Amino acid sequence: MSHFLFDEFYQVSAKEWKQKIQFDLKGADYNKTLVWESNEGIKVKPFYHKDDTKFLPIVTSKKKYSICQSIFISDVKVASFLAKDALKRGAKSIEFEAHAEFDIHQLLDQILHSGDTKDNVQIYFKLNFLSETFLIRLIEKCDDLPVFLNVDLIGNLAKTGNWFKNKKEDYTVLENILKKATTNANVLSVDAGLYQNAGADIVQQVAYTLGHGNEYLNTITGDTKQIVDAISFQFAIGGNYFFEIAKLRAFEYLWQLLTKEYDVNIKAELFVKPSLRNKTLYDSSVNMLRTTTECMSAILGGADVISNVSYDSLYHKKNEFGERIARNQLLILQEESYFKEVSQVAEGSYYIESLTKEITEKALQLFKNIEKSGGFLNQLEAGTIQRKIEQSAVKEQQLFDKGEITLLGGNKYSNVDERMKTELELYPFVKIKPRKTEIRPIITKRLAESLEQERIEKE
Template sequence: MSHFLFDKFYQVSAKEWKQKIQFDLKGADYNETLVWESNEGIKVKPFYHKDDIKFLPIVTSKKKYSICQSIFISDVKVANFLAKDALKRGANTIEFEAHAEFDINQLLDQLHNSGDTKDNVHIYFKLNFLSESFLIQLIEKCENLPIFLNVDLIGNLAKTGNWFRNKKEDNSVLKNILKKATKDTSVLSVDAGLYHNAGADIVQQVAYALGHGNEYLNTITGDKKQIVHTISFQFAIGGNYFFEIAKLRAFEYVWQLLTKEYDVNIKAELFVKPSLRNKTLYDSNVNMLRITTECMSAILGGADVISNVSYDSLYHKKNEFGERIARNQLLILQEESYFKEVSQVAEGSYYIESLTKEIAEKALQLFKNIEKSGGFLSQLEAGTIQRKIEQSAAKEQQQFDKEEVILLGSNKYSNVDEKMKSELELYPFVKIKPRKTEIRPIITKRLAEKIEQERTSQE
């Protein structure tokens, strides 16, 4: 067609739209009635117009997200079987978590020939220990196989309050591993999901992820022999649908700005999981709905890999039904909802572009303030990062307690007859384990924990 239907309509300016809205309000104040402010200080307007939007030059590429199955290694043979089974059922990426060393050959046996993915299987490791010799073995035995070692010294410090050994030895191990890495090996990782699940707001999450990653850039750029082409950034996605889409896009933009300053080309691999902070013990089936929209935000925000969580993961041990439902949620979005057919679908949306720009600007300013105060690690060791996250978490908790933040089935429209105490295979609340730490650890906590503890105690 040589012309379009919309050509017959005259363009309406932002000023005209606002005048019409103010007329319809019949004297009510426009800002007080229709504009609301988020916890990040972002004022959300009732409409967005191209007259008011300046698009960020975000460099993106067409990509299809990978579906990841996360598996804990308690028995190597079982872990190998579960991984191959997951690959046959639609996953194309595997994340192995372990607390101790394991038989690498047995774990990876025939893994790259499983399912429909063949040699394209990407393997992520989440090792809750640091062993130079074992990491070198992984690199050597996974030659020509794309692997992510996910070494995150600062993340471990933030989460546990301690280095694996001590600061000097940990960094020495990291440098040695970086020198051994091949083109198929990604060594470094940044656990930004920790900040989300502890209660940091979206601007803080982006700024802290950037500051956290900047600490590693300082290490990398000091030795040109080290091969670093990718850093895995692990984000958690919450229920604020459009804000979460903008969060990932904003981070990609500020990361590009930062790496440009270092004159390096290091990709941020976005490994995303749904939030744990808004999941509930009671009426847990609602978690399926929360998880679905969070996965949608991750996809539209540009996630490279998504590892879904089971709706009952708070209180049940891993089980076939829960894991299958979680994996199938991603498959349905990809195959039946045609999310694999679209690329950068959020690009050009006035609302999302505006949110992306505001989050990026505020996060950059916070990042600069952190750098002026000595850097992210220095602020972490001083307890400043922990204090800021706790303040944000306390504000959100207060909003939840006042029912300003709603979790259906929990603090609103709860089923008072539902009993969950007998269902608990796992302890779903914050565990208090007194121990000596070098710094105050960042503690993750769900919004519904307090009222859930009260309910279970009365069953």
């Protein structure tokens, strides 16, 4: 027999709640007064009730998210030291980013031969180049260690406007790497964060990520389909707390549906970082509050790995203080706020379940439209995806400029006496290098950039 805390109370139906609200409004229109519409066209009600909630059959597993430290390789010795130090300080995963080939042994030997970390650590690579021989050497080196190579040919095309070499050669390299992959090596990745940071709304993010991943499913359904166990989806999480939780849940559900159609069992590995789009240069300490809630959304949405961004990452080079604070935010959530114990807490929430269902339905319809029009890559090459993201970004920017979207320290409660010009170690604004590209690249931009540029010019 089950005993529920609220069984002894009178059950109030959704209809009765609405009648009470209508009475208290004293003639005001319920829909115009209390219902608001998001940029995705989702109408958000003032309350949610089980009478009105239809649950999707989402199957989630209890899991503990892994804390990841992201490290850029400019000096291999330094990168190796920083990785070892981060693992001692609570990180369980390392993401290495590089623009060129590096000494694999010098980077990884200490990690591979450490008894304290070898059995627990996962290694992720973010390589801004494509080299078949180098990637195969990485696979061989990490033979007994879980490694994600994060090869994303389409993501590079979308971000830079060009293939690494050309479409045919890139896919040949990918096929050769897949054939060499071991059970511990996951090759493929989808850069979903690009769409978020460029201004795509949540429905677009889910649909475009699904379409992006579907292009790879079309590629790997031959001899290599048994090789691919997982694809790493690199999501960026914004400040719309509940919507972002629902975004990850909706994508994971749709991915399960899609892979069933291909008769493959390929896991969606959710690698999540906070968005940069809503971060501010001025009053940058507020960024810590933003990244905290964004990491919470990632945890409750079902992220496998979370790599936080430091509050000063827009204008400071990577530094020990900023990186330590960012990592400690995740450790506090995991160990002191007990988030590791509540990985399924979002399930059953009428609001989140309703949002998940609506985002799923809208994203699925958009995905079907993309497929009917020739597929994601076809629309990317035609410039359709770029145009749709730009339209969404312009709409969001207009709301920010009007003050309807607020960023503390940006367009609300800014510290007019703060000076940032002398603090800039990095250029915090969009940089566009004139170059020849095959397609128009997707450009990322923060909401507060124009406002901040005006302030810096006046300092």
